[in-house]
Amino acid sequence: MSQAISEADDRMTRQEVFAVAVCIFINMLDGFDVLVISFAGPAIAKAWNLAPAELGLLFSSGLAGMMLGSLFLAPLADRIGRRPVVLISLMLVSAGMLASSISNGLYVLAATRVISGLGIGAMLAGLTATVAEYTPERRRALAVSLLQTAYPVGAILGGMISAIMISQLGWRSVFVLGGVLPAMLIPVVFFALPESLAFLSSRQQPDGLARLNAARRRLGRSELGEMPPRTAGADRRAGSVLALLTPEYRRSTLLITFTYVMVMMTLYFALNWTPKVVVDAGLSEAVGIQASVLVNIGGVIGASIFGLLAVRYREVRTLRVYMLACIAGLVAFGMVDMHSALLWVAAFVMGCFLHGITIGLYTLLPRLYPAEVRSTGAGWAIGVGRLGAIVGPATAGYLFDSGFGAASVYALFALPVLLAFVAVSRIDDRPAHGRAVQSAQ
Template sequence: MSRFQWSAIAICVLLNTLDGFDVLVMSFTGKTVSGEWDLDSGTLGLLLSSGLAGMALGALLVAPRADRVGRRPVILAGLTVAAGGMLLSSASQNWQQLATLRLVTGIGIGAVLACSNVIAGEFASRRWRGLAVSLNSTGYAVGATVGGVSSVALIDHCGWRSVFLAGGLATLAVIPFAFWFLPESLDFLLTRRPANALERVNSLARRMGQPVLTELPHFDETERTADRGLRSLLTPDLRRPTLVLWGAFFLVMAAFYFVTSWTPTLLVEAGMSSTQGLTGGTLLNLGGVFGTALLGALAARYALIGVLRTYLFLAGALIVAFAASTDTLALAFCIGAVIGVAVNGCIAGLYALTPGVYSARLRATGVGAAISVGRVGAIIAPSAAGWLLDADWTPLALYVTTGVVFAAAALLLFAMGPKHPTAGAALTTKPAGSVC
């Protein structure tokens, strides 16, 4: 791994940091927004879900374009859309406007998240690919943590609109940085071969300490599976792993976004102050910083899918324990931080697992589709939680159900099968065309 490869991954981590702030800003401002506009739990759930709906659309409809036009231009476009959505959200006058703008912001974020994970994996060597993608997810947890910490101060002094404004300005500021320093995917250049592909490949090769090429490697034109779009994900050789990944993403993201979106609010309803509720949500995200990094380190040594299953079972058990500990502030905060380690690691594990299933020509499409299916669960979960609370469900019942969902996802991964590459190694399959 050259310094240039690590720097490319670091830029992806930075992009995910901004996305983590932008995605979860609604969960940190939800209680204040709800109080100002006198919203019920169901309406607040719709606000929490609207950004996730946009992320699903961005991952499903925009991210696959990266397999045709390149990862870099799709990321730059997504950043621009996300920045505009955040800035306009700070000026919204009612919940309908805010929900629409959260949808727009989510479209941009969904495209960036899918493509940045693909680039991080493609610039990593086979041994460190799991760590690279996990570190990318660490950026998301860092952004969510910064969002929680800054939200406490910004809401107290400037109101909830200032949180959206800060996120929008930060996203806007990083666009020129990404324009100058974010490289195009080497795998994309080798397989799609846009204009001046050989010169661009050699430029990257020099920066990576690799020998230059006199001509592009031969590529079998029959492998142009990306041209068939989403249908190519369900061909006989990919159908089983694709469906398993879709099911796992759906379950894990539904559980994850219920926990991250509702925990600050439910802690307040359990008797804590608003500041204590935000602190609890922040600790959960802070634990995610360590959880994603730890998963990546373990994936460099052990089979990634086995590490991921362990994380999923652990997350399920911890969430049930957390729900039973809210009467004791210190214990709840401690368990909340450990839950952050587990649940964020589950998301990072799925992100790391998915790129190794698909070839370079289909990778952004495959990752985007899996994330999009996951977002369906993420959209349903916050809104469903709001409706269930209105129907007199207790927070304990919701958390126990969430624990069961994590355990179900762990069991589902056993269906990946021992013959699949991701079941026996930490993403050691070398992608088509890679010289990393």
């Protein structure tokens, strides 16, 4: 071969750093777009006189769209490329958000939230694969963790901006903002975000070498004299859900999907119910919101630290430590005196490790699959995991209605994390032939 594809250094070109930065910013916008309905929900309920169940429909419609996008749109990234799917996702998010801003009824708004969710669900999986493939092996866990950390950062900043905009301009204004920003990113992605080198290397097309070298030039890399070696059957497996259940990947697929369901169940329980639990303890709604924000701030810090630790100790080992700390944090939060300063400590610790686990799983996913099924594997793990996000809050509501106290409920929701600990401990995260990221760098 005229030039080895595995250039030994871990350096990233400026163009690659910029491409990763664009992906991180996109994910930050996703964090805002997902939670914008939570920010605008009280104002919408007041304007349209919605019952709690009707408001719940609006909350769940976006989540349903995200699940469908992860399951059925994300696999397209393994067939047509990461870049086209990111562009399609941005268009869906922008169209859905702008349509939400002019909706005139509950069901119309719910439908527009599904459209936005489709784009966000596809993008979450696609961006994870894209950033993993832009980044050298040694820095991959850190890069993917930074990508996913942008999600809660977007939620925090979005909440601050939304509070001002809704009070000054009304609830429709935040949907306009959520639609305009993704639209502005479409030309940036089109002109500045090349296709993933790993994806191009995994495809066997007549103009494959020309397309690969064109992308390499845009990323500041030297050209190759021939296509890199490919895994047998790569084209046949590309974007195939059934490929995830072949003997080579079945174990990893079942374990990572089960882990996602368990973690999402506890995460969305904590995100949805923590403000209400604080208020039910006799504190104000403002304190409940502040506790929720602190959970997310803890998550940003915890996820950033996870990325640094995973670079040295690998993902599974770091996840196991985080999961044990998360179990302790959940139990402690349920038992803490919420009228004391310990409330803030417990909220921070719980968010640090619970969000850290979630984002840690995103860093693990790209390691489990080769380029031709990476986005498919990520999409299905994330999409099926959304079932846990639906079941968790509903189960908590039943438990609270049945008379269980906060200490018991938070302790019970530590059990899914314990089961996730058992499952993730059985995942092999060592680089393996045919499974390691084909960086083509």
